[in-house]
Amino acid sequence: MGYDILSRVIELTDSDFALDVKLRKVAGLLARQLPVDGCEVYLWDRKDRRFRATAHGRGGAVEAYGEKQGLPGRVKKTGRAIEVSKKDPESCRGGGVEDMGLRGFRGAMVYPLRDGKEWYGVLYLKTERKSLLPGRRKKMIGVISKQIASSIKSERNYVRLRNAYNKLKDLQVRLVNAEKLMALGELSASLAHEIRNPLVSIGGFAARLRKKIEPGSPHLPYVEHISKQVTRLEEIINDILNFAEHREMKLNVAEVNAVVEDALWLFEEACHNQKIKVVKALSKEPMPVVADAHQLKIAFDNLIANAIQSMEHGGKLTVRTRRENDLGVVDITDSGGGIEPGIIGNIFNPFFTTKKTGTGLGLTITHKIITRHRGVIDVANDYGRGITFTVKLPCTDARGTLPPGGERGMKSSIAGVLAP
């Protein structure tokens, strides 16, 4: 009979259930099969230094115990199983220890769930009867406790392994991306040169032909097409070269508000022409950053240009800046309807574009510039309404040095795409 319980516990702990499900099933099994009236598993929370009720066999239980509280606290201190019995079921004291969990019971046994020095929690059994379990049974519960502990241990190891694996996988993807980008940079720089020269000839002679063709001639649109397409190719090449350029940053202290204002000024006319209302809410607090102001301006130019292009038929462009502790934060929101949720994850990838005439490098360049400034860029896509790009840059102190750890702890994300 005892071995029957043991083998069923092993069966449960070896199963594929999640840890808390396993523990609940084991606690239920013990509460049913043993002559006890309550069975609980408390897991040790290393961060909070508390025992937390994770599984109930029967009846209610104390939610949590502090490190030195109640019978679990005592077991943690001595490292050994404890059993107490008392005459008055209504009292909360047993074995010289105050424990709210004892109310309504006459006896209790608490077993450590641990492996060497590593604590996982306690197994808490309670009875309303006078007599406790016979010695043989106690030994078996000791074995069951070890089994539960080793099950928790392997689960934790599994989680650790899986996290490490995920991290590695993530790193690999990023490495492959970085390699792709580098290869792209080298290839495109040499390619751009080879392509640019012929384009100058094609476009230049097309312009000469255009001058010679009579206005109203049916041939005029042909030449205009050539010119237009050449201009487009030239823009693509400029973007590629800007992207490939491994330029040293010329660092100075720049004011984020001024950079943003400058970028907005550049697009004033475009906004007016496209009937886009510009709402500007710039922070009055200074937001100095160590930056290559020229590059930073390109980054914001791209974001604003993108927003404007998404609102062909008018809309609202909101640019907001604010200081968040050590960070200067800029939100750029458009009302251009957003991007299909399925493809938003691609927006920083080179050559990805939703526009008819984009190069697909604007946001890639922006992302690169912001990252080089130890900042992050986040996207919130409100499909049907619009997109908000949020740029966070580490502000500097008055001496113009970068605060430490600007990169660490910050990670660009795309809302709704990356796992929470």
Add this chain to the structure above:
Amino acid sequence: MKKRVLVVDDEEGIRLLYKEELEEEGCSVELAASGEEALKRLEASSIDLVLLDIKMPGMDGVEVLRKIKEKWKDLPVILCTAYPHYKQDFGTWASDAYVVKSSDLRELKEKIKDILQRKA
């Protein structure tokens, strides 16, 4: 008196394009397909301005620029190139202007006009 411009580029199409366009602007245009040829032309005739490609087989534009400035200190040179990043190259600083090649020749023409006026 027409201003004389020397166009140095290894691409035939670009030489022809610049020649026709600049002649329309009222310049007299001479052509050279390499750095070596350009230096020979400069010895042979008097030139007011040089348009110089950087990337050429044989002697490249930066080297040609250095030789020109050694010998004809005041002769203005405009560097034309497909790469914007030569701007950071010390070797190009001696040039009077730097133009990234484009099928739209307006910027180039403006720079030429500027420099020739300044010189006059």
